[in-house]
Amino acid sequence: MLLQELLGISEDIYFVEESYLAQRTIERTLDYLNGVRRFAETGKVRLLRVHEGEHTLGLFLFNSADEEVSVDFWSVFTGALAEARSKKDFEILVDPLLTFNPxxxxxEVSSEIWRDAVNEYYSLMLVNRNLCLGCAVKPESYGSVFSENRVRRVEEIFDILQKKGIFPEGRLLEVCCGNGMSTLALYRLGLNPLAVEINxxxxxQxxxxxxxxxxxxxxxxxxALSxxxxxGSFDGVMGFMLGLVYEFNKDIWVNIMKEVVSVSxxxxxxxxTVSSKPEAEILAGALLRAGVKGEIVDNTDSEGTYDQWLFIGEKQKA
Incomplete structure (x- = not known):
């Protein structure tokens, strides 16, 4: 795990917050730090600090094995992903704690590396079934889930982009990534997007x-991206086979388009990409109203299944 590599530790680590999304408000983190500060004045607390310049990105607190917990472990506190007010509250609590307990x-690491490490932690907690107690879903074979034809179809879209003199660069976001079939194509093209999915x-999988x-x-x-x-967090946003986008649920997709523009x-x-022209028109309308200049591209083929219609555009000046 990247966090253990960064700190050179072998013990287990556990973030105080139970989910990545809870890192935005860090309510439990702030509550626990208040308690830690009370006994930290003894100067007997073992701490490790990860920082970027003067800012503390993460604080590791050592916990010894006892009757309830059979192994030593580190509790991890961070305010790096929190909104501005919570981030400030985090640093207000951490600074005196570090004074009492150097x-x-x-x-020292970059905030980008730290964010990747936090992402990895919650991803591994998920895949190890620690976030879904009682999960009865069994792993499936790669071949039964992933299709090379689907991956190639996404790769072909980038041939269209290159003919237009376009290729994604910088900080990239892929929305509604599903199980990563389209993400796999992006990896093969040398791209490294942040992939998000609600399921x-x-x-x-x-x-x-x-x-x-x-x-x-x-x-x-x-x-809820914003x-x-x-x-301005991303230099490009992509989503493949979004939908199904219908009149009755278009408000959801219109909101998603507004959100991707707001963080770009x-x-x-x-x-x-979508499977039909009416779906592409709904997305295009929302993006154009949100300040994106672009076009709908006919990408239909004989199979008529994946990525039949594209929207390709660019966010304009506000």
Whole structure:
């Protein structure tokens, strides 16, 4: 695990927050840190610190084995992914704690590496069934789930982009990634998107098969992207075979399009595929109203199944 590699520790680690999304509000983290501070004044607490410059990204607190817990482990506190107010509250609690208890070791990393490490932790917790107690879903074979034809179909879309002089660069986001079949194509093209998907079971499937990168995968509702990412966080957003997009549920997809634009940088590539022209028109209308200039592209083939219609666009200046 990346976190253990960064700190050079072998003991188990556990984040105080139970989910990636809870890292935005860090209510449990702030509550626990208040309690830790009360006994930290004794100066007997073992701490490790991960930081970027002067900012503490993560604080590791050692817990010895006892009658209830049979092994030593580290509790991990972080405010790095929190919204601004909670992040400030985190640092207010951490700074005096470190004064009373200087960490036995400090490691400096970038915030991007730290975020990848946090992503990986929750991905591994998911695939090891620690986030879904009582899960009865059994792993399936790679061949029964993943289709090379589907992967190639996505790869072919990038031939269309290249003919237009377009290729994704920078910080990329893939929404509604499912089990990672389209993500696999992106990896093969040398891209490394952050892949988000609301369905835990499909994400787990992709992680089990080694298709999804645990450091770059998050279980998240795409209608709430702006709650977890700042404006300008991404230089490109993609989504493959979105839908089904109908009149009766189009509000959901319109909201997703608004969200992807809100967390994108000026000039960001917008690439989405669906199976029918009416679906593409709904997405295109939402994106155009949100400040994206682009076009619908006919990509139909004889099979008439995947990625039949594309929207390719670019976020304009506000």
């Amino acid at each position: 960490p036995e070791r400090e490691v 835990k079971c499909t994400v787990c 992709g992680l089990e098969q080694g298709v999804l990168n645990p450091q770059r995968t998050v279980v998240m509702d795409a209608t 709650r977890y990412f700042e404006p 940088n000026e000039g960001a590539l917008m690439l989405f």
